[in-house]
Amino acid sequence: MIKNLLFDFGGVIIDADLEAASARFRALGMENISDYLNLYRQKGIFLDVEEGHLDRQGFNDAFRKEVGKNVSDEDIESAWLAITRRVNVDKLQWIEAHRNEYHVFLLSNINPYVFEQANTSEFSSLGKPLSYYFDKMFASYQMKLTKPGVEIFQQVISEAPLNPRETLFVDDGPRNIETGKTLGFITYQPQNGENWIPSVEKILFQYNGK
Numbered sequence: 001m002i003k004n005l006l007f008d009f010g011g012v013i014i015d016a017d018l019e020a021a022s023a024r025f026r027a028l029g030m031e032n033i034s035d036y037l038n039l040y041r042q043k044g045i046f047l048d049v050e051e052g053h054l055d056r057q058g059f060n061d062a063f064r065k066e067v068g069k070n071v072s073d074e075d076i077e078s079a080w081l082a083i084t085r086r087v088n089v090d091k092l093q094w095i096e097a098h099r100n101e102y103h104v105f106l107l108s109n110i111n112p113y114v115f116e117q118a119n120t121s122e123f124s125s126l127g128k129p130l131s132y133y134f135d136k137m138f139a140s141y142q143m144k145l146t147k148p149g150v151e152i153f154q155q156v157i158s159e160a161p162l163n164p165r166e167t168l169f170v171d172d173g174p175r176n177i178e179t180g181k182t183l184g185f186i187t188y189q190p191q192n193g194e195n196w197i198p199s200v201e202k203i204l205f206q207y208n209g210k
Helices: 018-027 044-049 056-068 072-079 089-097 112-118 150-159 175-182 197-208
Strands: 005-006 013-015 084-087 103-108 136-139 166-171 185-190
Touching: 018 072, 044 056, 056 072, 056 197, 072 112, 084 112, 089 197, 103 150, 112 166, 150 175, 166 197, 175 185
Parallel strands: 005 103, 005 166, 103 136, 166 185
Antiparallel strands: 013 084
């Protein structure tokens, strides 16, 4: 029986616009942005900020050093936020409607720029912060761990707490799904931006009969 729902953020809760973010960073001087920015796992200083080894100011300073020119903090933040192309309110409303039936958690490889903005009333047209929809949220930069590493999943299992065999894990990253499966999670891998509601409901009916 499924008792818990564990969602990724980028590509699942929001439609992740990698091209828009890449174009912004490229315009700021990082011409080889494709070497660093990825839908599923970043590299270099972009990974460092998602793993919490760099805070916002640390990343901003490192970015300016990388591109060799003075770029404002505001322009760097704007480039990061360009990845949050669209928030599908239907998904948020679906989660809200099922909060009484399931424990609902978020697990995301995410940076402080996007996560802090998501936790404001400006996150979506519904006027509620991301935290409103989840029992608990696990952000990689706060945990200093990232998917697909086993350690971040183990920490979620311990702190939520939850039983993987009673948990549906929804993530668009294939390697994240692989790790989830090895730990016993029931999994579903949507495409970035997919309306996963019908598929998730089908899985819940299969396991719970509703």
